[in-house]
Amino acid sequence: MSTPNRLTASVAALAVVAAACGGRARPAAMGAAPAADQPAESGPTVVPAGDTTGLLRVRFARGTTSGIVNDSLRDGETQGYLIGAEQGQVMMAHAITWPVRERESAPAAATVRVFSVPDGSELSAPFGAGALWSGRLPATGDVIVRVSATGATAYTLAVQIPRRLSVGAEHPTAAIRGSAPSRAPVDYIIDGESGRTLAASLRERDPATLHVYGLDDGTQLAPLSERRRLWAGRLPASQNYVISVVPAEEGAEYELSIALR
Structure with missing residues (x-):
């Protein structure tokens, strides 16, 4: 297995566990997608970002190092999230897509990209663009995590800052x-x-x-x-x-x- 695939599998396992534990049952592989219109009973608090139009802020619950969001995308749509972190911290953001309907074919492929809030520049990831972004954050403050996909899909976004x-x-x-x-x-x-x-x-x-x-x-x-x-x-x-x-x-x-x- 290649290096990116081994790392993706590792973080995917953590994200699936966390998604399953956020107050929802995890959908079976290739099964129904998690509902995207209701918040999980536990996990991160998602509130309007206020001064950043159209974005949501992901907050980690006290005592945790990860945040989970269940959401969905229409065809051609991109969703964005605000995350606050400190310079030098390692962040992993992984989007796991689910079929929109039961017995549907394979879900759309997701892409996660991360941007600096002050200047809008994209932060590079060692393994390039894909469903997993992993890297060391260059500055203290907010970053924007953007999720897109090759088609309409539901997904779980898991963000980890160890x-x-x-x-x-x-x-x-x-x-x-x-x-x-x-x-x-x-x-x-x-x-x-x-x-x-x-x-x-x-x-x-x-x-x-x-x-x-x-x-x-x-x-x-x-x-x-x-x-x-x-x-x-x-x-x-x-x-x-x-x-x-x-x-x-x-x-x-x-x-x-x-x-x-």
Whole structure:
């Protein structure tokens, strides 16, 4: 599998989990699309952007690192969203399209593009245009995420901004206690060097599991499907690694321990 495809599959898995946990049942593959005219019972708050005509602002619920929006596009239409972030943060925005009607053929292909609000310039992504945009944000402030598609479609837009942890030679360990307000994953990110040993663990009693993967190449260290509470091993490449806590229930309390040596 190519690098972009591995990364797309990884983020798609997270987005599908988060969409399923936002108060809706996830539509089966090639099945009915999620309704686009009603807000999810939980997840991000979507409000009019005010001074930016036609755009909606996506807000992350307290204690989360992701926002989910279920929406739809007419043929030839583009939807835009405002997201606030800080300079240097890594953001991933992924649009998963669903068939508009049951038993319909494959859904339209989505494209996600990101623009700077102050000057309107487009922010580049390492893997080019596609359903996934991933990159480091150059400045503090708002960015615009625009979603388009090859035809009419419903879709789930998942936006992730992992919390960066400083672990390394001077501070090789970190312990984070948290409570997940929904079943959407809570994401953390670290810098990892090839050959170093990473250990990530949750307590045995925590109602959550881990998803650990390389941000740049999508390498799955602890795949979502394995539902692990512990992963330890040597890092295969120098890159950013995402460590996601995937809650099994709303309000799940967890304690994440990370060591990098």
